[in-house]
Amino acid sequence: MPKPSPRLAEVTKTSRISPSIQRIHLGGKALRTFPSTTPGAYVKLMFDLEGQPLTAVVDKSQVAMRTYTVNSFNPSIPEMTIDMVLHASDGATGPASAWAGSAKPGDTILLAGPGTSKGLSDTYQWVLLAGDMTALPSIKNHLAALPKNTKGYAVITVESEGDIVNIPKPDDVEVIWETKAPLPEVVASLSWHEELPAVWIACEFSDMRNIRRWLKDEKKLPHEQLYISSYWKKGRSEDQHKIEKRHDSEAFINSLKAG
Numbered sequence: 638m639p640k641p642s643p644r645l646a647e648v649t650k651t652s653r654i655s656p657s658i659q660r661i662h663l664g665g666k667a668l669r670t671f672p673s674t675t676p677g678a679y680v681k682l683m684f685d686l687e688g689q690p691l692t693a694v695v696d697k698s699q700v701a702m703r704t705y706t707v708n709s710f711n712p713s714i715p716e717m718t719i720d721m722v723l724h725a726s727d728g729a730t731g732p733a734s735a736w737a738g739s740a741k742p743g744d745t746i747l748l749a750g751p752g753t754s755k756g757l758s759d760t761y762q763w764v765l766l767a768g769d770m771t772a773l774p775s776i777k778n779h780l781a782a783l784p785k786n787t788k789g790y791a792v793i794t795v796e797s798e799g800d801i802v803n804i805p806k807p808d809d810v811e812v813i814w815e816t817k818a819p820l821p822e823v824v825a826s827l828s829w830h831e832e833l834p835a836v837w838i839a840c841e842f843s844d845m846r847n848i849r850r851w852l853k854d855e856k857k858l859p860h861e862q863l864y865i866s867s868y869w870k871k872g873r874s875e876d877q878h879k880i881e882k883r884h885d886s887e888a889f890i891n892s893l894k895a896g
């Protein structure tokens with residue numbers, strides 16, 4: 638099937654839901670035909686090479702895409718929300734984060750998608766969901782979709798205590814918010830149940846590789862029980878990260894094949 642054309646979305650509202658997260662509400666008639674999504678679905682916001690939001694289709698060599706999870710979508714309005722981390726290192730940021738901080742009602746931007754990501758495996762006795770703030774919308778939506786009797790953990794690293802938000806979850810899933818220790822350390826400190834888990838993890842590239850190695854070598858987790866992905870990489874733009882992510886994934890699959 639051909640990919641749908643990018644849609645022009647209009648910012649209808651923005652709010653700072655925590656010190657590091659800006660929620661952007663998007664509407665506009667092009668979203669009326671946006672399909673319903675499952676947890677982990679994402680859109681690509683489109684910018685030009687100067688970092689300005691695109692409002693008309695241009696040659697793809699002139700586009701910088703930035704990926705964001707669909708936090709919520711209500712087709713009857715229509716309204717989509719995305720929760721964007723406001724990151725800055727030494728004052729420098731990227732086009733998407735800069736746009737999130739300055740967007741105002743009436744602004745427009747092209748978005749492509751939705752794309753879907755692999756969900757939790759169908760068979761499991763407990764779950765482990767983990768990630769940093771970029772994975773929070775996905776973890777939240779996965780938790781909301783789990784059967785009420787699910788047990789396990791959700792681990793989320795946040796910049797500060799102010800970034801902790803209330804998320805509905807099954808009673809027996811313990812949510813662990815961490816402001817200091819790195820994600821791989823927190824995940825490794827959990828008491829691991831012997832039964833079969835479904836594991837879903839999204840975070841920074843190096844953290845992803847550390848956790849993946851630990852799951853494979855120490856926990857002997859069957860590959861089909863795992864979704865693990867890097868959502869960004871320290872010191873790399875999304876365009877650069879995408880290439881390194883592809884190479885890493887190919888090398889990992891080859892290592893599995895080689896046994």
Ligand SMILES: Cc1cc2nc3c(=O)[nH]c(=O)nc-3n(C[C@H](O)[C@H](O)[C@H](O)COP(=O)(O)OP(=O)(O)OC[C@H]3O[C@@H](n4cnc5c(N)ncnc54)[C@H](O)[C@@H]3O)c2cc1C
Nearest residue numbers: 704706722724731732733734771868870871872873874875
């Ligand atoms: C499937 C998927 C879903 C995602 N969903 C979300 C989401 O819902 N919300 C969300 O906020 N992000 C999400 N991300 C991550 C987001 O796409 C990246 O953080 C993206 O690089 C941000 O683009 P930018 O233009 O702000 O920065 P870029 O131009 O890509 O990068 C500029 C600099 O900022 C650094 N940087 C990028 N992201 C971060 C970060 N989060 N923290 C600290 N430094 C960073 C880079 O390392 C680089 O040095 C998702 C990614 C994927 C693959």
